[in-house]
Amino acid sequence: MKLERANTSEAVAAYVLGRLFxxxxxSGQRLDLDAIAEELGVSRVPVREGLIQLERDGLVERAHYKRAFVAEFDDSTVREAFELYGMLSALTNRRVARRGDPGVLEALAKLDEALAxxxxxxAFEALAREFRRVVNVAGAGNHLRALLRSFSGLVPVAARFAIDDALADERAALHAEFVALRAGDPAAAGEAALAHIRLTAANAVAALRRRGVFGAPGTSDTSEEGWDDVASVVEGSQA
Known part of the structure; x- marks a missing residue:
């Protein structure tokens, strides 16, 4: 397998995520940087950079002597990443709804029509990413945009499972966001973003369970844990 993507570090991260999923x-397995570099036809530098990105996602642990290992990886890892992304996305939705910029709403209306x-x-994934990009550019400052860009590994790769297995759900959730944004209702727009990302997380985890990556839910399942706290933070934001 040879990489063709311009950003080879992101491609390395996607490759490792693909093997995880x-x-x-x-969990605990050592990642051989030289073997990955040889497999992908790249130097060790983008491999290290890709693993650093996955370390930010909580998926890789780096030890002394430049060794890297797969971190503890289960459904809670996926859910926590979506919880954080949901909090930030709700904030940008609230800001866009409050500002009601006609140009932004027109762009979102065209995307909503195409998604329908x-x-x-x-094609759906590309349109959905553009919908989120338009909202984030319009509703986030430089710092917030940088934080949102850091979710370039685990979240989009896991979200793709939700698109593949529950595209109709994703379409309805994005449309609900658009309706709230168009109405200029910040609270509803924030809640719609949280509901959408919570749905995506649940569908992604369910898809991974069906594929045997995660076991069946048990007494320690945390499917609801954390979301009430996230909603409280978003509702209390005055940004």
Missing amino acids: AGELT DCDEPD
Whole structure:
């Protein structure tokens, strides 16, 4: 496998994530930088950078002597990443709804219309990412945008499972966000973002369970844990 993407560090991260979600890598397993570099036809530098990105996602632990290992990885890892992303996305939604910029709303209306007629996962994913990008550019300052860009690994890769397995749910959730944004209702727009990202997390975890990456839910399942706290933080924000 040779990489063709311009950003090779992101491509390395995507490659490792793909192996995680395929069940080929497990918690505690050592990641051989030289083997990954040889497999992908790149130097060690983008491999190290890709693993640093995954370390930010809580998926990789780096030890002394430049060794790297797969961190503890289960459904709670995925849910926590979506919880954080949901909090930030709700904030940008609230700001965009409050400002009501006609140009932004027009761009979102065109994307909402395109999403309504899109049933092909790759095209849908591209449109959904553009919807989120338009909101984030309009509703976030430089610091917040930098934080949002840090969610370039685990969240989008896991979200793709939700698109593949529950595209209709994703379409309805994005449309609900658009309706709240168009109405200029900050509270509803924030709540719609949280509801959407919570749905995506649940569908992604369910898809990974069906694929045997995660076991069946048990007494320690945390599917509801944390979301009330996230909602409280967003509701109390006056940004």
